[in-house]
Amino acid sequence: MSMEVIILGSGSPLPHPDRAGPATLVRIGDLDFLFDCGRGVLMRAMSVGATAPKLTGQFITHLHSDHTTDFNDVITTRWIMSPIPNPLQVYGPVGTARFTEATLAALEQDIGYRIAHHDDLTSPPAVNVRECSLGTIVDLDGIRISCAPTDHSPVHPTIGFRIEYQDKAVAIAGDTIPCDGLDEICRGADVYVQTVIRSDIIGKARGQRMRDVIDYHSDVRQAGETASRCGVGSLVLNHCVPPPLPGREDEWAADARAVFDGEVLVSHDLMSIKPA
Numbered sequence: 001m002s003m004e005v006i007i008l009g010s011g012s013p014l015p016h017p018d019r020a021g022p023a024t025l026v027r028i029g030d031l032d033f034l035f036d037c038g039r040g041v042l043m044r045a046m047s048v049g050a051t052a053p054k055l056t057g058q059f060i061t062h063l064h065s066d067h068t069t070d071f072n073d074v075i076t077t078r079w080i081m082s083p084i085p086n087p088l089q090v091y092g093p094v095g096t097a098r099f100t101e102a103t104l105a106a107l108e109q110d111i112g113y114r115i116a117h118h119d120d121l122t123s124p125p126a127v128n129v130r131e132c133s134l135g136t137i138v139d140l141d142g143i144r145i146s147c148a149p150t151d152h153s154p155v156h157p158t159i160g161f162r163i164e165y166q167d168k169a170v171a172i173a174g175d176t177i178p179c180d181g182l183d184e185i186c187r188g189a190d191v192y193v194q195t196v197i198r199s200d201i202i203g204k205a206r207g208q209r210m211r212d213v214i215d216y217h218s219d220v221r222q223a224g225e226t227a228s229r230c231g232v233g234s235l236v237l238n239h240c241v242p243p244p245l246p247g248r249e250d251e252w253a254a255d256a257r258a259v260f261d262g263e264v265l266v267s268h269d270l271m272s273i274k275p276a
């Protein structure tokens, strides 16, 4: 068994014809771990044979809508596609339990319709939530998943995840500026997936609302600095804002390469990375 990281959605809050919303699959053998569940996640997941009923866990970095848009779809699809009760295990920051209750409340009518229609569907979707902030949250078949707090202020709390299997480690950072918790999940990681923005482009945007996003995301150079400081192998620039123009991805990587000697990849939907 080896570990594979698949970028299901490389997009951001900005709708894009070729980029689904933020979601990353970590596949180890036949176990699928899903990190965030943005716009179109289950469509992209099907492309690699991952389905909602088969997910071992749903992990959420933070409760910004772009990272959770399709949480309701994961819950509903797992529920209706599973022949027997199949609780979804969710891990996320404090607030995830309340968010889950609210999502289930929003689905109340649909749940009622389906239970009324299908004789073999007698109970609503089961979702188990574990809220977490620091330390090991999964220890299963030699797979260890831990989390640490990140800094996406004023969005609070937010967490990043580290997945370890055999001698490989992957860090899924989510939206954050450089901070101690981010360094903790990234230390010596083979692959580090980081949400990034181009502050040089966004800084010139006309609208203040666009310029606002600079102060709570890592820009490409900061991601490179984190990668360098933590001695990671490959840096994956993800959730790029604004989306890179086709053929111009190298311009994005250049800012990180200026401060980081390792591999720099600019993500696209369904990009697969195998920790080397």
Ligand SMILES: [Zn+2]
Pocket: 062, 064, 152, 155, 175
């Ligand atoms: Zn965010």
Ligand SMILES: [Zn+2]
Pocket: 012, 013, 022, 064, 066, 067, 175, 195, 239
């Ligand atoms: Zn985001």
